Amino acid sequence: MPKSRERKPRHRTGTPSESRDISSRGVLRSTADLADHRPRLHLRRTDPADIRLVIGVPPLFVDLRAEQMGAPAGRCVDDCLTLACAYAQLGFVAQVRVAQLEIVEERTGQTWSHGAATPRWDNDLLDGHTVVWLPDVGYLVDVTADQFPPLDARYAGPVIAPLSAPGEAAARFAAPIGHGGFVLRYKLAPWHVTRAALDHPLIRDDEAAYRQRGINVAGATIGLLTNALTPRRTRVLTHDRSAALITAARQTTVVDDPLLGARFRCSSLGEDSRLLALDEIPLPDTVPPAVPILLWPTDPSSTTS
Secondary structure (H helix, E strand, O other), rough: OEOOOOOOOOOOOOOOOOOEEEEEOOEEEEHHHHHHHHHHHHHHOOOOOOOHHHHHHHHHHHHHHHHOOOOOOOOOOHHHHHHHHHHHHOOOOOEEEEEEEEEEEOOOOOEEEEOOOOEEOOOOEEOOOEEEEOOOOEEEEOOHHHOOOOHHOOOOEEEEEEEOOHHHHHOOOOOEEEEOOOEEEEEEEOOOHHHHHHHOHHHHOOOHHHHHHHHHHHHHHHHHHHHHHHHHOOOOOHHHHHHHHHHOOOOOOOEEEEEEEEEOOOHHHOOOOOEHHHHHHHHHOOOOOOOOOOOOOOHHHHHOO
């Protein structure tokens, strides 16, 4: 799997399930506890009418799974490609983008810079950083920001932030983002830089795996939303495909899977009541389709650089 040289492991040396203690508002809490707490807090506190409710679950779930499995170094490329596939299954246009990140501590003004303007591959290492950009809704997602100094000492979790507006211009010159006592400034690379970074044999060879992991993450997202939302709250959702998937999942038995996230048993299939992945659940023809997945953009006319 491809790795990023910018990434650093979150854990001490030890077993994959081991996590370290950090200070959260003066109270020592383990990173595992925080990762487990964040999705539940997000689901409980976010208004269903806010698109952030749906957008926030995939990166929080990926972060939780990474924490449980040991958060290996060099996972930003893998996580972003997985998230892009998950968002596509949920019905969001998602782009993996090479990015530079400037971190400014609000109290002191001290600045740290991460990421390369023109990342290069060295065997299976990408010397750079990637994020996920959702252009139609204007959200930027950085699931591995907390591995960068000085964020690694705080573990504020994934960055899930609306920018000033949807579209390429907002992405290229992102507004400052407040994040756990720091201000984050992202600069997304032009399209030709991202294309060059992602058009790599390691990524092409694992395309099917990224798509399957994305379906798993999307399934876990719908499973969590189905358990968290009542039918009345589901009707408030502003994203039609997500609402339809939750409604369909409510007609099944949602089965948590420690590796796959969630599977669905549909009794209406009679004898064929096997566990289904999210993309196998029967849906009415009126449900908006999943978005086509393009892991490496190749048509310059479809974007602006």
